Amino acid sequence: MLFVILEVASFVMLFQYNNYQGSVWFTSANYLTGKVLAIGSEVQSYFNLTTVNRQLTERNVYLEQRVRMLDDRLRKAVGDSAIKAFSQPDSIPRLISAKVIENSISKTDNFITLDKGTSDGVHPDMGVISGTGVVGIVYMASSNFSVVIPVLNSKSNISCSIAGRDYFGYLHWDGGSPQIAYLEDIPRHARFRLHDKIVTSGYSSVFPKGVMVGEILHVFNSSDGLSYRIQLRLSTDFSRLRDVCVIDDVQMLEQRKLMKAASDSIKARD
DSSP states (O other), rough: OHHHHHHHHHHHHHHHOHHHHHHHHHHHHHHHHHHHHHHHHHHHHHHHHHHHHHHHHHHHHHHHHHHHHHHHHHHHHHSSTTHHHHHHHHHHHEEEEEEEEEESSSSSSEEEESSSOGGGTTTTEEEEOOOSSEEEEEEEOOOSSSSESSSSTTTTEEEOOOTTTOOEEEEEEEEEEEEEEEEEEEEEEEOTTTTEEEOOOOOOSSSSSEEEEEEEEEEETTTTSSSEEEEEEEESSSOOOOOEEEEEHHHHHHHHHHHHHHHHHHHHHH
16 A cells, blocks of 8 residues: 555656656546547437437428428419418427337238327327328327327328329228338329329328328229329338327317217218
């Protein structure tokens, strides 16, 4: 112990009373400290990737909806209604961020479980999207969790259209590759090209218009020959799905309630 104490004292005197040795010590200490801080920063950044990824997903979804809304306004603004179109209030829905805690892609009827439920504002029949496109529709929800019927489910039936052309059909998945789905009932007089984008049509009370779905790969005739059947590559990679957003749109909720009331009224008359 005496030897260690004397060694420490000698080093202190060496670096304190000699300029050259002191500068070497100062430079080395700064380098070592910088390395330690850099490693600590990288470790902290790694553990913050989940939060950053969630924020990027939310921001991407928000910007997609913003572009869609501005595009619609631009179309309406051609003519005398320009001032009126641009003076309308924003109608971007609230997004509830959620994380995928269970997922499957190899079954005929796949399901996704999210870590958000009714206590977070998630309810059945709400649309679920990711930063790259459509995911599915909330099927059931408890207080803290919810189950989603994704596009990769034989019972999924989402109204979609060809971007910029407004011809619409219904999205189905026949099993097999999780990257391939089909758009049914596209009319024979429709005009489109390969690699055109497929987006949500806005004709349902679940998804707003213009959410990305995929792009056209091939075109086939329907089984009865009266329409087209379009094969498309999905924009959402379900095998790597982690962060999603649930669409909480007040206007859509009002529309669903009105449709349900109309349906109940018709049933009561029958």
